[in-house]
Amino acid sequence: MAEPFTYRRTALAASYCDALEGRGILDATSGLFLAAPRRTGKSTFLREDMVPEMRARGWQTLYVDLWSDRSRDPAELIIAVVRDTLAQLDGPVLKAAKSVGLDKLNVLGALSLDLSKIGQPGGATLSDALERLHTKSGKPLVLLVDEAQHALSTEAGTRAMFALKAARDRLNQGRAIRGLHLVMTGSNRDKLTHLVLRRSEPFYGAGVTRFPLLDRGFVEAYAEWLKPQFADGKSFSADTLERAFTLVGRRPEMLKRVVGEAVADWGGAQALDALIERNAQEIQHRAWQEFAS
Template sequence: MTSRTGFVFRRDNLALAIAQGLIGEGLQDYSSGLFLAAPRRTGKSTFLREDLLPQCVKHDWLPVYVDLWADRGKDPAELISAAVAVALVPYEKGIRKLAKSAGIENLNFLRTLSWDFTRPQLPVGATLTQALELLHSAAQKMIVLIIDEAQHALTSEAGINAMFALKAARDELNQRLERGNGGLRLVLTGSNRDKLAHLVLNKNQPFYGSSITPFPLLGKDFTKAYTAHLNSHLAQSNQFSAADIDAAFDLVGRRPEMLRAIIGDVALELGEAGNLGQLLRNSAQMLRAGVWEEYESAYNALTLAQRAVLEIMADRADDNQPFAPFSDATVLAVGKALKSLGSEVVPGTQTIQAAIDSLREKELVWKSSRGAYALEDKALGEWLRQRRS
């Protein structure tokens, strides 16, 4: 991991609370899995890499991190397997000794495999469950598998099967050990709550019965620290106000990257101290307006049927309900939406399917490999609700 320069904001307390939850010792029990959802660019991935991973190391656990958006051209199952394979490499000597040992039934599969530790992949014939069991035996530590953008696993059948394999490995390893003393813990995150929820929504999904936990957005402690960092580079007579910084941060959805962009714009026309707050607000409003203009442009290019389907999907997401495209309730709701848009068309399942297909082509709607749908960008749903109100 490369060291970072400039402003760094640590969230040690949050990382510690999650770590305690993973072993069932915190206010929340995450020993069966933690499913964290947060909008894109709100600092979730940075927190995982910079705070949660080091916290796992402090506890003498073995963290394994994989980002399923790191290479969207690869099947998510391949990325997960590769991350586990890479984690096994430091234990090569110990693994070879284990493979030669007698009486270790769980490692018998190694004896029939040709394992090339120079390649970041599991050998043909080795399952993900077996590899995780082997990693646990070799490391003699609790494994914390952190999968960022885990909802991407739902886009392929192999990815879904990998999720089931992780559940099996979790159950197998945790049943052997006393609570909190080892085994496998899973942390799955997603930038779209509705997509991530498809892993837990019904009994046909691998983690049915689990709940989605909202990832805490950066608060005023962040903007206060960031303001102090900025002001350390400015004259005492020309300082930012933490309240102004926080207000601008709020306008862009608590997204650090966008806040830095605002500061960069303001720096180009840095005026007197009395003007800094207004400059921040203007820049934040312009940045948000630019994002909303993209949504407006995409929306205006849609047919009335596509708009109606998109609005009903947003409504379902707002109510934390799955979008069932061909149910009577959905057909009726789309019909009402069309009427409110000035259309006299009475929609049927074919109209809805055609609209969904077009929305997917425009990358506005996401579909899992098993036919579940969600908005590609949840912020579009927020814009739609604001537009109607």
């Protein structure tokens, strides 16, 4: 049985991490803002390429997808990942405090964090919580926010973005090694730009970078992965897959669906070749119908 298909973009991940540190051609020390259409591989890239690269550099990673639960305020999702990471690092100390009904822990003898009310009146600010997390981990922090533009849909979410900006400034100012890196992605470039465009927005002055779509290298790697699965030696050509990939908007899930249907319903690789030649628009139409649904 074949292993699941994977495609790594380690060089791209390394270049983005260099940019966050201010060591690359692209300067992302104010934050890395990546925009690309949905289903083109942004989230997969963050989880499978960026996070491993960051951990290899000794960074403490926090990942949150603001569309993972549309019923919750984006601010709640951001605060939850910070609180959960704090809880993991505090471990036995936090458990002991909770066991006797204490929510507050004394930090460095001066700062009291109400862990049950981060970001709420009477509780720790999000900036305070991130500073606590940085102190506790002893590592640079990196917060990856997927579909970050959704934060601007609520007042609390907008305040959370300003709190992240404040935390970034506090943990980075005057430090040789930055304490907090921010990575934010969006499927709507115009909305993501609202985070950086005007003076009234939280990350004014930063830029939005176009996230590169998967290229021919992905198609060729996928074609090679498919080859051993055809006992008769017949396989999909990279040229055919490239054309299909373009028709479905360079969305990897849709390409895999087209290939799967070709094998199951149309008789294999040769049938897909013929179908694309006969009716390429049909494939594109069906792909967009599925995407819209």
